[in-house]
Amino acid sequence: MSFLITGGASQVGSVIAQLLKDAHQDVIIGSRSGRVPEGFQSTKLDWLDASTFQNPFKLPGVEIKSVYLLLPYGYVDPSENIKQFIDIAVRNGVKRFVLLSGSGHEKDADFGISKVWRYLDERKLDYIALRPTWFIDNFLEFHGKDIREHDEFKSVMPNAKIPLISVADIGQVALNVFLNDKNERTDQRIIGPELVTYDQVADILTEILGRRITHKVVTPEELSDHYSSSLGWPLQYAQFVVQAEQYVNAGSEERWWGNPENINGQETVREWVERNKSNFAPGSKAGN
Ligand SMILES: NC(=O)c1ccc[n+]([C@@H]2O[C@H](COP(=O)([O-])OP(=O)(O)OC[C@H]3O[C@@H](n4cnc5c(N)ncnc54)[C@H](OP(=O)(O)O)[C@@H]3O)[C@@H](O)[C@H]2O)c1
Known part of the structure; x- marks a missing residue:
């Protein structure tokens, strides 16, 4: 069983990939450009090119059970494509999604991240939206x-x-939610x-x-x-x-x-x- 990290060598995704590897888990990186963290198997995955969405599920001997979803910064909203990708992932046996959101993003907002978040929710999938504050990085x-x-x-x-948070601490929270048998929450604010x-x-x-x-x-x-x-x-x-x-x-x-529902990084x-x-x-x- 493998974990798919989308967003190539992104800051948070690279940390999650390494932590999963250190925990003896199999990791595949989905990358638009081919820029991936060293030492990981990768496959082409571009949110703006739906023809790449099957790629992770066609890798020989790889069965993906969980996916980290990263919507890149920018002004193009890839959420409709990412919803399509989620459907494909579920059809191919993916059981859990970890979405990188932000402390200030709300589920009902009009941003791409919020639209993907609502979709995971509406489809009643096993998911968690991570809501870190401003990164120290x-x-x-x-x-x-x-x-x-x-x-x-x-x-x-x-x-x-x-309450600046380090990407390393966000990665640690993501690792835990990936490896937990069950997560009690569907969103988690993370501060420093x-x-x-x-x-x-x-x-x-x-x-x-x-x-x-x-x-x-x-x-x-x-x-x-x-x-x-x-x-x-x-x-x-x-x-x-x-x-x-x-x-x-x-x-x-x-x-x-001071909000008791936060996870505090260290x-x-x-x-x-x-x-x-x-x-x-x-x-x-x-x-x-
Ligand atoms: N910075 C903060 O303080 C802060 C706080 C809270 C939340 N956030 C959220 O954090 C996220 C950014 O996370 P990060 O810093 O880990 O990312 P990052 O390091 O900025 O990396 C973004 C990645 O997106 C990939 N990408 C760009 N276009 C793509 C496409 N069309 N298809 C697939 N991948 C594509 C890029 O890959 P290539 O190299 O292949 O182009 C790049 O590796 C944003 O959603 C932001 O809202 C940030």
């Missing part, structure tokens, strides 16, 4: 290049206190072990990297333009992310703090920076 994915090249990172969040501001993260980076790292607060327009030009995101998508940051600044993530920002320190060295190639 954004400091590499979104801000790594700025920190390496300019010793600064930009945001529109002067006030936000965020502490509330931190971006100024505090700048101080932690400064101390651990041994050079002054500055958190620069800019206007929403400036940040959208910056994300778009520096990360290559479509402007509309960059604006969407910046709008999400504005919600975070207004307290959208702080409000989850890794602090300090521990995460220590673990990823080499990726912030000027000239290093990791992350963005």
Whole structure:
């Protein structure tokens, strides 16, 4: 019996794949581009190309019992295609789905992730929507290049206190829900072990990297333009992310703090920076 991880070498999917492998489980990676974590069997799977949806189920000797569903960032909504994929997966014996959502996404919203979530629910499948808060790992994915090249990172969040979660901790929760005999819940919010501001993260980076790292607060327009030009995101998508940051600044993530229904990750920002320190060295190639 195998686990299918969709989304190729995504941040969270790569961690889940490795944890499953470490737990002696068979893992197949579904990948659009062929960029997959090293050492894993993979198959072509592109949410925008329905002709690839049978591929994981045609692999000789492979019987997939559980699937991790990743909807990539972006402005194309692949949810109708993913519903088709879910039907195919169920017909081929898949018993459980783990969907990556977000702390602020609701099941009844008009986003692609919510549409897939509702579909899993309406079909009464065995599924869980993981709802992590803002990732600590954004400091590499979104801000790594700025920190390496300019010793600064930009945001529109002067006030936000965020229970930042590490991707490693999200992966651990996903591993458990995959391996449990039965999950009691169909959605699970996941937050980090502490509330931190971006100024505090700048101080932690400064101390651990041994050079002054500055958190620069800019206007929403400036940040959208910056994300778009520096990360290559479509402007509309960059604006969407910046709008999400504005919600975070207004307290959208702080409000989850102390809710007894959360799972709290363990890794602090300090521990995460220590673990990823080499990726912030000027000239290093990791992350963005
Ligand atoms: N960052 C945060 O703070 C945060 C917080 C809460 C929730 N989230 C959610 O987390 C998700 C992102 O997770 P992540 O960071 O682990 O992902 P990620 O590292 O951004 O990876 C996205 C993956 O999507 C794949 N992909 C792109 N287009 C595809 C397509 N048409 N078909 C199949 N795969 C495709 C890419 O594969 P290729 O390399 O093959 O192109 C890439 O590996 C988003 O849904 C976001 O809403 C993020």
